[in-house]
Amino acid sequence: MLLPQRAAQTHAKRSRNGKIKVGAVNRSAVVLKILVSVLLFLTVYAFWSFDCKEIQLGEAIAATLHNMKTVFLEPKLSTDTIQNVLYQLLVTFCLGILSTIFGAVLAGIEVSAYDYKNGFRVHMLGYSIARPEVTECLVHPTLEARHANSLRQIEILNRYGYGIDADRLHRADGKYIYKQHIMDDLVQRGKAPEMFGTFYQTVFKHGGICDFDIRYPSPLEALRAIKDAGGLAVLAHSGQQQNFCIIPELAKQGLDGLELNHHANHAKDYTIIRRYAEEYGLFLTGGSDFHGRYDGVSVDVGDYLAEPGGVRAILEGVS
Structure with a gap:
């Protein structure tokens, strides 16, 4: 639920000893x-x-x-x-x-994919996954490759004297190290001033010493895995990746919805997403995409809500 913006109403009263408290x-x-x-x-x-x-x-x-x-x-x-x-x-x-x-939390997943033809990232959300072992077969190799990639980055950084102990790093699901975990360690030990500032941009991006990545599944592979697992597939935050051009093809292959309410989607993106949803009969969702301090955007749980129609579509899909 979206909470109202913080607003404080100041008042004053006099205590028994005559002092005024605010x-x-x-x-x-x-x-x-x-x-x-x-x-x-x-x-x-x-x-x-x-x-x-x-x-x-x-x-x-x-x-x-x-x-x-x-x-x-x-x-x-x-x-x-x-x-x-x-x-x-x-x-x-x-x-x-x-x-x-009550089963109040529905099984879901967000799959990181990459369109190597068009050269952009694609994130695919899966709601109400009935057979998680199907999506696990797709994402497990990606998680292992990402972890191995992070260990390689740690090795390189240690050559430059950063002294990172991989055994002390926080891990996703207790197993997998991401570069965000590396940055968190560097910030905590005073080796970098902030999580996503100049250090991050020059080391992990723009040709830096740790600017290398892994091979990701294709958008269609992500879509098919979610559908084969009995889930509903939703294209996530298209405004962030500007990957609107693949929506028609994904819709033909069984895409169910589009994520509308998200901090990375701007006003013009909202218009485009609504137009595609109406044209291809896709429901609309939303979410805060909260990553805690592992994200460079100041957003909290509940800041962005799902569209009512999307909630109904997901619940009806479950029933």
Whole structure:
């Protein structure tokens, strides 16, 4: 849910000893408390109403802990105050419980692909994946290659004296190192001033010493894997890659939707995406694409929401 912009209403009152105290009411904080309260209520209701006779308790606990780890630990959410830490723990605990009991979280995936003919990246979203082993066959080699690529980058950087210990780096899913994890280590140790500044651009981009990449699946391979897995395929944030020209071909091959609401899509992109969606009968989605501190864009969970029509299409597809 998109929270209102932060607005503080300042007020003053006189205490018993005659001193004037000035306070502020943060409206966003009030809304957040209400949302957390509702989420907590739903969690309690889920425990009370759920018939747990047939549930495999061990598997349920493992799944819940995995959901909490994925939501809370993987993106490295901001933990600047104790209150924020407690809020995040509470929310992720509730989401983990709800996703286990009610199936509130749908299985999904984002596949990184590359159109080598046109020379641009393509990200394909898969919603309601029924057979994850199918998409796993496609993305696992990419993850392994990306990890090996990162180890090569670490080796090169260490030749220049950066002293990176691969065993101490954070890893996606506890296994795979990305260059964002390398940059995070460099920033934390004072070897680079910021995540995506001049250092990143000159070392990992624009012909730098670590500017080399891997081979990615094609857009059609990504699309087919999602469809073969029983999922709904959505072309992600086309405004970021400006890859609108492949939409007609993807639509012919079974593309289901287009991502509309995203921080990388600008006003003109919205117009183009809506036009293609209407022409080819595609539903529209949206999302915050939140990566925590591993992203150069300041965006938070809930800043960009899915289109109602897209939500209905996905839920109807599940049912």
